[in-house]
Amino acid sequence: MIPAFVLLAGFALALLIVAVRRGDGSAQKAIRFGTGMMVKVIPLLLLAFVLAGMLQSALPPRVIREWLGQRAGLRGVLIGGACGALIPAGPYVAFPIISGVYKAGAGISTVIAFVTGWAMMGVGKIPFELAFMGTRFTLLRILLFLAFPFLAGWAASLVF
Amino acid sequence: MYDEPSGNKEDDMRNITIGMAIAAAALSVLTYGRGGMPLVLTGLKAGGLMLAEITPLLAAAFLLAGLIQVMVSREFIERWLGRGAGVKALLLGAFAGALVPGGPYISYPIAASFFIGGAEIGTVMAFIAAKNVWTVTRLPMEMALVGVRITALRYVVTFLIPVIVGLLANFILSGSVERVREQVRALAGGGRP
Numbered sequence: 001m002i003p004a005f006v007l008l009a010g011f012a013l014a015l016l017i018v019a020v021r022r023g024d025g026s027a028q029k030a031i032r033f034g035t036g037m038m039v040k041v042i043p044l045l046l047l048a049f050v051l052a053g054m055l056q057s058a059l060p061p062r063v064i065r066e067w068l069g070q071r072a073g074l075r076g077v078l079i080g081g082a083c084g085a086l087i088p089a090g091p092y093v094a095f096p097i098i099s100g101v102y103k104a105g106a107g108i109s110t111v112i113a114f115v116t117g118w119a120m121m122g123v124g125k126i127p128f129e130l131a132f133m134g135t136r137f138t139l140l141r142i143l144l145f146l147a148f149p150f151l152a153g154w155a156a157s158l159v160f
Numbered sequence: 161m162y163d164e165p166s167g168n169k170e171d172d173m174r175n176i177t178i179g180m181a182i183a184a185a186a187l188s189v190l191t192y193g194r195g196g197m198p199l200v201l202t203g204l205k206a207g208g209l210m211l212a213e214i215t216p217l218l219a220a221a222f223l224l225a226g227l228i229q230v231m232v233s234r235e236f237i238e239r240w241l242g243r244g245a246g247v248k249a250l251l252l253g254a255f256a257g258a259l260v261p262g263g264p265y266i267s268y269p270i271a272a273s274f275f276i277g278g279a280e281i282g283t284v285m286a287f288i289a290a291k292n293v294w295t296v297t298r299l300p301m302e303m304a305l306v307g308v309r310i311t312a313l314r315y316v317v318t319f320l321i322p323v324i325v326g327l328l329a330n331f332i333l334s335g336s337v338e339r340v341r342e343q344v345r346a347l348a349g350g351g352r353p
Contacts, residue, residue, distance in 0.1 A: 005216055005217050005220060005262075007261045007297075008217060008220040008221060008224060008261060008262060008266065009216075009220045011224055012220050012223045012224040012227060015224070015227040015228075015231055016223070016227060018231065019227060019230065019231055026230050026231060029226075029230045030223070030226040030227040030229065030230040030231065031223065031226060032226070033225075033226035033229050033230060033349075034222040034223045034224075034225055034226025034227070035222070035226075036226075036349045037222055037225060037226065037269065037348050037349055038218075038219075038222040039349075040347070040348065040349040041347070043177060044176065044177055044180065045211075045218075045265070046211070047177065047180045047181055047184055048180065048265075049207040049208070049210055049211045050184045050188075050203075050204065050207045051180060051183055051184045051187065051207075053203040053204055053205070053206035053207025053208070053210065054184060054187035054188055054190075054191050054200075054203040054204075054207070057191050057194075057195070057199050057200070057202050057203035057206060090263055091298050091301050091302070095301060095302060095305035095306055096305060098305070098306055099305050099306050099307070102306070102307070102310070108310060108313065111306070111310055112310065112313060112314050112317060115302070115306065115310075115314055116293065116314065116318055119292040119293055120289065120292045120293065120321075124264075125263075125264035125268075127180055127183075128263075128264040128265050128268050129264065129268055130176050130179070130180060131176070131180075131268070131347070132268035132269055132271070132272045132344070132347060132348070133268060133271065133272060133275075133343075133344050133347070134176065134340070134343035134344055134346070134347050135175070135176060135179075135343070136336075136339060136340045136343050137275075137284075137340050137343065137344060140329075140333060140336075140340065141285060141288065144285060144325055144328060144329055144332075144333075145289065145325060148289075148318075148321050148324075148325070152314070152317045152318050152321070155317040156313055156314070156317045159313060159316075159317070
């Protein structure tokens, strides 16, 4: 969290300094646009966080771990990719679940489908995507990305 | 250059809000069924904590999105991330995606500001895919928690994904880009200041 903030705030500060030095109102315009965007999406953002929190308690890690169990092969890849997408949380929650699944005996290709499914298709990101990108983009993005977690798991199964 | 938004953007916004409210309500009911009021409160608390934790990040992200809108000219975005730049635009978008830190509440406002500014849809898809699979800020945690060998293999087998989805998006979706862009612009409050 803190390195991310430092990085973002650093970028923002550098751009802000350039904007202020331009002296043509760019900085004020940027702040106005940023706050405008924020005010506009705040109701959606609040909903998104309620949704993300509810997803976390409706789909606790234990359920996903039990569901996945000991899987391998192409079936493992399919189930792994789908289960990954269902993890509704960030890396701090997802990676311990994934490592638990691996230790429980899942194959490497299953684990890779799992990580990629979570990263590319994770349901936890969708509320935020809807808030900023809208329904059309989100739907197209989901359709476009859908096959890749499985392909990644399948590719990994060729290696191992 | 762009089509005028055709009227129903307030409807879009309202429908998305309503849809998310329904989903939140449905999940709350599901959560209630699983563990009663205490579990619902746990969910609300989890959401609230997440929000509290990332509020400073959010403020920085919105400021950055605003600065990108104002400082990076449309000509610049179109030239480097737009239709004319071809595969270079995809790679640049993907590179930016790999570097952007934080969660989806950071990357999506930035993706939106690129898209509104005139980036091609494949560039934006490549940005998001790279944020998902190339991201460098998550790498140490993935290596620590999932293991170095699996993480290395995971990077290898997913390496081409951002470029592939970008090319696919440009190829398949070029006909509907402006309708998609219009909706993103409406959500951000009508576009550039």
